[in-house]
Amino acid sequence: MNSEKNEMELSFDAVSENESFARVAVAAFVTHINPTLEEIDDVKTAVSEAVTNAIIHGYENYRGYVKGGEGERPVPVHQGKVYVRCRLEGDVLHIEVQDQGKGIADIARAMEPMYTSRPELDRSGMGFSFMEAFMDDLEVESRPAAGTIVRMTKKLGSTSWIACGE
Amino acid sequence: MEEFQIIENYLMVRLPEEVDHHRADYICRKADRYLLDQKVEHIVFDFEDTRFMDSSGIGIILGRYRKISCFGGKVYAIHVDKKVERMFRMAGLNKIVEVLA
Ligand SMILES: Nc1ncnc2c1ncn2[C@@H]1O[C@H](COP(=O)(O)OP(=O)(O)OP(=O)(O)O)[C@@H](O)[C@H]1O
Numbered sequence: 107m108n109s110e111k112n113e114m115e116l117s118f119d120a121v122s123e124n125e126s127f128a129r130v131a132v133a134a135f136v137t138h139i140n141p142t143l144e145e146i147d148d149v150k151t152a153v154s155e156a157v158t159n160a161i162i163h164g165y166e167n168y169r170g171y172v173k174g175g176e177g178e179r180p181v182p183v184h185q186g187k188v189y190v191r192c193r194l195e196g197d198v199l200h201i202e203v204q205d206q207g208k209g210i211a212d213i214a215r216a217m218e219p220m221y222t223s224r225p226e227l228d229r230s231g232m233g234f235s236f237m238e239a240f241m242d243d244l245e246v247e248s249r250p251a252a253g254t255i256v257r258m259t260k261k262l263g264s265t266s267w268i269a270c271g272e
Numbered sequence: 273m274e275e276f277q278i279i280e281n282y283l284m285v286r287l288p289e290e291v292d293h294h295r296a297d298y299i300c301r302k303a304d305r306y307l308l309d310q311k312v313e314h315i316v317f318d319f320e321d322t323r324f325m326d327s328s329g330i331g332i333i334l335g336r337y338r339k340i341s342c343f344g345g346k347v348y349a350i351h352v353d354k355k356v357e358r359m360f361r362m363a364g365l366n367k368i369v370e371v372l373a
């Protein structure tokens with residue numbers, strides 16, 4: 107067993123252009139343990155879901171990018187930071203995504219498939235379902251007006267030769 | 273880069289490489305403008321270029337479906353890979369969208 111430990115931490119402004127930055131950074135952080143392409147995709151999607159939720163729901167910066175010259179600028183901007191912390195323990199990846207935004211009053215309801223508080227924003231209510239399906243473990247801690255922490259875990263490289271034997 | 277094109281009464285939307293919230297917001301609003309201003313009945317989403325998608329992609333499709341289905345409009349998704357198809361199935365989209373690989 108590989109019991110090597112490695113940690114990283116990011117904090118960035120709660121704006122939509124940072125969604126891709128966050129998922130690519132986490133993917134880059136785990137490449138040296140040789141996860142499968144599917145695992146990387148799963149992790150990227152889960153990170154994207156959690157970070158997008160922090161930006162849209164936590165800080166209510168729901169506008170995405172606007173093409174220049176069309177006379178429209180994003181409505182936001184509620185100031186706020188999103189924090190992403192990753193810890194690799196051997197081949198197990200722990201991810202924490204935190205915001206200090208609005209918080210969630212009813213966590214159980216928020217996590218129900220297809221539940222969204224913002225259907226008018228073209229949200230589908232599948233974010234938590236995807237996090238749950240694509241990661242091994244998902245936990246949500248939240249308090250109204252204090253913010254939200256989403257914790258996820260996934261074992262990586264599970265089908266690679268490194269994982270079997272020894 | 274996303275692209276919009278009208279062929280007869282179909283709106284063709286070529287989705288970008290990364291379909292996330294950052295890109296989806298603009299695509300939704302632009303598609304809705306086409307639906308209002310032009311006489312399009314059906315929508316085709318083309319995933320040919322798409323390498324990444326999260327729930328924002330589900331939202332794009334579900335939202336447009338709700339807008340056109342009551343007028344008999346249909347939603348198609350083409351060049352859908354396994355990853356995207358899995359997400360479609362989890363969201364039940366394969367029941368309302370004609371999916372073609
Ligand atoms: N960080 C957060 N801060 C405040 N509320 C949140 C946060 N994350 C999720 N929520 C609440 O939980 C609900 C469900 O989240 P989920 O990601 O499953 O769906 P969604 O974001 O509404 O839609 P989708 O992710 O499909 O675009 C949200 O509608 C929102 O009300």
Ligand SMILES: [Mg+2]
Pocket residue numbers: 155158159229232233234327
């Ligand atoms: Mg979400």
